[in-house]
Amino acid sequence: MYQQISDGLRQKIADGTLPAGAQLPTEADLIAQFGVGRGTVRQALSALVNEGLVVPMRPRGYFVKERQPMVFRPQAEFRKRPYSAEMDAFVTEHSAEGRKPRQLIEVAIVEPAPDIAKRLHLEAGELAAVRRRIRWLDGEPFNVNDSYFPLDIVRDSEIMRPEDITRGANEVLAELGYRQVRALDELYVRMPTPDEAHRLELGPGSPVAYHVCTGFTADGRPVRVAVTVLPGDRHVISYERQWEQPQDGAE
Amino acid sequence: MYQQISDGLRQKIADGTLPAGAQLPTEADLIAQFGVGRGTVRQALSALVNEGLVVPMRPRGYFVKERQPMVFRPQAEFRKRPYSAEMDAFVTEHSAEGRKPRQLIEVAIVEPAPDIAKRLHLEAGELAAVRRRIRWLDGEPFNVNDSYFPLDIVRDSEIMRPEDITRGANEVLAELGYRQVRALDELYVRMPTPDEAHRLELGPGSPVAYHVCTGFTADGRPVRVAVTVLPGDRHVISYERQWEQPQDGAE
């Protein structure tokens, strides 16, 4: 019965009767309209909130959530421009133009979490350097990025300084003799931890992508693990693939 | 105050006091333990459910969710084996071995949704063929995959038959003269629609990845749009990247 209420509202959001940014009926309205108790109405609304369709803005009411995603291209670390015109068009079309970026960098020496240590081939107790970055756009946090490096290869290098590295941390690694030639990306999709939700100012119903990139040198040593947390409602993750000849694939 | 309850339980889940599969205290237990009303306890538990940490199994109680993710490799369509040993290790390690796969294929001719039509460069009203697939593992639905093709190039081809194509639909396209040489992947992260949640048997707190892959021929024509819905708690999405020389990247 509470589902009827949320279904009705969901329908109106889907078909545009309630466009992005519009206000939903108030709890009192729905109580009167359907003749039910307040708990039931709140249950219906909380379902929509947990689906990420609706945001409560106390005490103004409930509003349809707006989203303006930004393109996240893991490959852009090493290739600034997309392969071809139609892909470039996609990127620019979805880009967040005219918004003010800001970032905050912090460097620390830590004993990395087990999953990070494993990817870096570190024994328990071995240390790593981590560059933590929070990126903002228009005053809103957009994503957090923690890059881990084995301490023994970046000690005393530029990477330990909490400043922006214009030519890129990867280039610094290469200068130190650890040029990366391969990388493995893993993407996990889940709800944020309360800590992540707080740091990224995420409401309920906002899942995140958890992106782990491990970079390898030519001799197969992992020298960098970059962990990025991307709020789902603010990002599109994009990859391009290109191949030459014998397509040995299956469906 | 309800947050104290959910924080305490979340802590016990995180530190292993409550391992995967264990039963949480019942609502009645928590009411007695904290001396609060049932609504408060249910609010605390529903927070955990919406984070995807906990599953209610009526009428047995609440249990810590278990997850066994399967590796999804978009690149595997065209390259069966990973580049290198350490990546191969990762894939096999996370593979769902010894589980029974099953799939159901269905073919239809439709007027595609606007976002699909746009990616296929179809005008409004133009038709496309769609191969819809649902994949199961151990009797549980794992993901759904809908592949769209411009109708004029696949009409009367093998692609229109609702059977498994051993050598792959991409190979059939190539035989028809539309060999793909590039692809663009887009990944969106969001909560499932009620329909998706039903088809994939998703509980609340299970976000999905929405993967759209557009394949292009050498002359830049899009000939295939594959849409895959991947439940976040059952998948890891994995990409490999390799590059040769001048790393022209920035941080």
Next chain:
DNA sequence: TCGTTCGCATTGACTAGACAATGCGCCGTG
């Protein structure tokens, strides 16, 4: 005109209680 304060609509948090739905296990029967 500008600034401050107060009121108010609205959601947030919580309580106490009622009845429904659902599996699981126990018990009794054949």
Next chain:
DNA sequence: CACGGCGCATTGTCTAGTCAATGCGAACGA
């Protein structure tokens, strides 16, 4: 031993109400 049915613990749904928190706007005062 096998099967059927009942009971019961537990969650699902819903009501009716109270008090708190919050931000906006209107009214008021300098």
